Amino acid sequence: MELELQPLEMPSDRKRPVVISGPCSAETEEQLISTAAALAEKGCHIFRAGIWKPRTKPGGFEGNGEKALPWMKRVKDETGMLISTEVATPEHVELALKYGMDVLWVGARTTANPFAMQALADSLKGIDIPVLVKNPVNPDLELWIGALQRLNQAGLKRLGAIHRGFSSYEKKIYRNLPMWQIPIELHRRIPDLPIICDPSHIGGRRDLIAPLCQQAMDLGFDGLIVESHCNPDEAWSDAKQQVTPDILDDILSSLVVRNGHCKTEGLRQLRSQIDDLDNSLMELLAKRFHICREIGRYKKEHNMTVLQSERYNEILEKRGAQAALCGMDAEFAAHVFEFIHEESVRQQLAILNHRKEKQE
Numbered sequence: 001m002e003l004e005l006q007p008l009e010m011p012s013d014r015k016r017p018v019v020i021s022g023p024c025s026a027e028t029e030e031q032l033i034s035t036a037a038a039l040a041e042k043g044c045h046i047f048r049a050g051i052w053k054p055r056t057k058p059g060g061f062e063g064n065g066e067k068a069l070p071w072m073k074r075v076k077d078e079t080g081m082l083i084s085t086e087v088a089t090p091e092h093v094e095l096a097l098k099y100g101m102d103v104l105w106v107g108a109r110t111t112a113n114p115f116a117m118q119a120l121a122d123s124l125k126g127i128d129i130p131v132l133v134k135n136p137v138n139p140d141l142e143l144w145i146g147a148l149q150r151l152n153q154a155g156l157k158r159l160g161a162i163h164r165g166f167s168s169y170e171k172k173i174y175r176n177l178p179m180w181q182i183p184i185e186l187h188r189r190i191p192d193l194p195i196i197c198d199p200s201h202i203g204g205r206r207d208l209i210a211p212l213c214q215q216a217m218d219l220g221f222d223g224l225i226v227e228s229h230c231n232p233d234e235a236w237s238d239a240k241q242q243v244t245p246d247i248l249d250d251i252l253s254s255l256v257v258r259n260g261h262c263k264t265e266g267l268r269q270l271r272s273q274i275d276d277l278d279n280s281l282m283e284l285l286a287k288r289f290h291i292c293r294e295i296g297r298y299k300k301e302h303n304m305t306v307l308q309s310e311r312y313n314e315i316l317e318k319r320g321a322q323a324a325l326c327g328m329d330a331e332f333a334a335h336v337f338e339f340i341h342e343e344s345v346r347q348q349l350a351i352l353n354h355r356k357e358k359q360e
């Protein structure tokens, strides 16, 4: 099912991508107003704040709920910024609209739940408002697209996606793994859908925000949603990842925004070189599999097992070391050869089983 989309029409500075900013949560009226005033002064056009907060465990700050909505309305009236918040239930939608919310977003936990998504879509039927859908917590592109489809089927056309990274059991550098290939594939599948990057929830740490913003720009993302707070260390949720409006302004000012539409002659030439090299890679792979099949026949004749783990380890080690010498990532090379080896094993097993069938 193709999505029927219309432009989001969200304001931005001419020199900058679309930027949505504000605190993780609306904590107090003072916190909201002082953060919003500083952001507006720095030229931010769209304000964010969580009114209902999904928390992993009970007992944390779960948002002020309806009480905070008049504060948001005040932000809109006093600064002229558009206001946005997360909605997870039809009740949230009703209240958000009642208080003049301009942009809604669907949180990662809600996108992952088709029942909740359908209930949201039903409650938004007939309403023309931009809705941004965060990726589900698990790396499932179809689930992400499915959530967008449910909204689109309910008549919402001003849709966008927010990439906020994917949850993983092992925490390394990032709070949520970026897995950039997933939003890149989303863009390939739905080219007209704007994608906004959320470096705050990907990084989970202040110092990762600037490099993640730049990476998003280099990959051609359409905008950024960044958490900012007038006093980040004292924030009631996500304190480690929030920055002051001043710091946010510094981060945005030093961003290099590249032009994704500029197709120069030089680029065309380089792409044709890449095409030639890809051609050679495919031919080499075909030759390699041809020999693998010959080895498969040999193994069959000599009654050997297909998987010779010593040989497999030797290949992985040799190519990993070679990659490092050629200025490539050793882990990357190991992954490539894991894939190639998997396919070789599959082809050799097919040879073995085919012969068996013939003998029977």
Ligand code: PEP
Residues within 6 Å of the ligand: 024, 050, 054, 086, 106, 107, 108, 109, 134, 164, 201
């Ligand atoms: C948020 O934006 O504050 C939030 C809760 O995000 P996510 O749904 O990405 O976890």
Ligand code: MN
Residues within 6 Å of the ligand: 024, 025, 227, 237, 238
């Ligand atoms: Mn947050």
